[in-house]
Amino acid sequence: xxxxxxxxxxxxxxxxxxxxxxxxxxxxxxxxxxxxxxxxxxxxxxxxxxxxxxxxxxxxxxxxxxxxxxxxxxxxxxxxxxxxxxxxxxxxxxxxxxxxxxxxxxxxxxxxxxxxxxxxxxxxxxxxxxxxxxxxxxxxxxxxxxxxxxxxxxxxxxxxxxxxxxxxxxxxxxxxxxxxxxxxxxxxxxxxxxxxxxxxxxxxxxxxxxxxxxxxxxxxxxxxxxxxxxxxxxxxxxxxxxxxxxxxxxx
Numbered sequence: 488x489x490x491x492x493x494x495x496x497x498x499x500x501x502x503x504x505x506x507x508x509x510x511x512x513x514x515x516x517x518x519x520x521x522x523x524x525x526x527x528x529x530x531x532x533x534x535x536x537x538x539x540x541x542x543x544x545x546x547x548x549x550x551x552x553x554x555x556x557x558x559x560x561x562x563x564x565x566x567x568x569x570x571x572x573x574x575x576x577x578x579x580x581x582x583x584x585x586x587x588x589x590x591x592x593x594x595x596x597x598x599x600x601x602x603x604x605x606x607x608x609x610x611x612x613x614x615x616x617x618x619x620x621x622x623x624x625x626x627x628x629x630x631x632x633x634x635x636x637x638x639x640x641x642x643x644x645x646x647x648x649x650x651x652x653x654x655x656x657x658x659x660x661x662x663x664x665x666x667x668x669x670x671x672x673x674x675x676x677x678x679x680x681x682x683x684x685x686x687x688x689x690x691x692x693x694x695x696x697x698x699x700x701x702x703x704x705x706x707x708x709x710x711x712x713x714x715x716x717x718x719x720x721x722x723x724x725x726x727x728x729x730x731x732x733x734x735x736x737x738x
Contacts (some may be wrong), residue, residue: 488517489537495530496676497521497578498669500537507544508536510591512565514547519569522576530684531676532576534599535583536592539665542584542608543592546623559619566591566623570598574695577688579679583672584608585665589647594623597632600691602658603672604650605665610658611647631698633657683721683737 489500499521501508510518525532536542551562573580573595582588582599589611596602596610612629614621621629621642630638633656640646650662663671679687693712697705716722721737728735 488514488521490521492526492529493673495528495680496673497525497529497532499532499534501534501543502537504538504541506547507541507587508538508592509544509547510566510595511547511550512562515565515569519572522569522572525576525578529578531679532578532580533583533669533672533676534573534580534595535585535669535672539586539607541586541592542582542588543595544587545590545592545613548617551619559622563622566594570594570624573598577691579676579687579691581672581675583668584610584650584659585668590614590621590625591623594621594625594628596659597628598624601660601675603668603675604653604659604662605668606650606662607665608650608653608659608662609647610641610653611645612642613645613647615642616645683725683735685719685721685738686716686725689716 489502491498499518501510501514501518503509503514546562546566551559554562579601580599582596582602584596584602584604586605586607587609588596589609590613593610593612612621612625614625620626626642629641632638637656641648648656648658650659653659654662661671689712693709696708700708724737725735
């Protein structure tokens with residue numbers, strides 16, 4: 488795992504190129520530690536994979552092959568816990584998918600807020616072909632993102648889709664030449680950093696929480712979050728700057 492700090496941006500690179508960056512228990516724990524130890528000045532995180540072939544080619548099958556039911560459950564809970572930390576962290580997390588995102592790699596991308604992909608990226612949930620199910624959140628996050636029917640088709644058939652199809656169905660936000668991917672991710676990070684981080688982070692909270700509520704509860708929660716914004720300096724600065732036709736200077 489390589490973690491680099493670039494101002495308020497953290498770049499995390501899954502670094503197991505010989506294994507196509509497959510996720511074993513040690514790598515999952517390193518990823519968890521990277522987010523647990525995230526400094527308070529970090530506001531945007533970019534996750535990518537080392538090399539030119541893979542973002543993350545899945546969970547490490549060699550580690551899973553001899554698991555019994557209890558060990559399989561424990562491995563799934565580890566992956567779910569780490570990815571939930573990513574999904575719920577206050578930072579905005581961008582997946583820069585630079586190649587294969589299969590199984591656990593697709594599930595890692597799903598736990599991020601925004602997914603950018605290179606033209607050579609490929610996505611799949613191939614678990615049923617191995618006699619198992621997606622276990623790191625894929626059966627839950629994928630249908631929420633692309634819809635129940637398309638998600639079931641991907642999971643039931645193990646079909647691998649390319650970057651253009653992933654873009655078409657809404658699995659990724661944008662696609663780029665591989666050589667441009669990280670620069671585009673950094674540009675997006677800078678665009679997000681130019682806004683009120685408090686408001687961006689609270690918007691993330693409202694979106695994630697509201698998806699698990701009924702409509703009325705979600706609207707009430709949104710109103711609470713909206714109201715809380717008016718107790719912070721960023722709202723004063725943002726609206727004053729707008730009225731004065733000046734760029735805001737957020738904290």
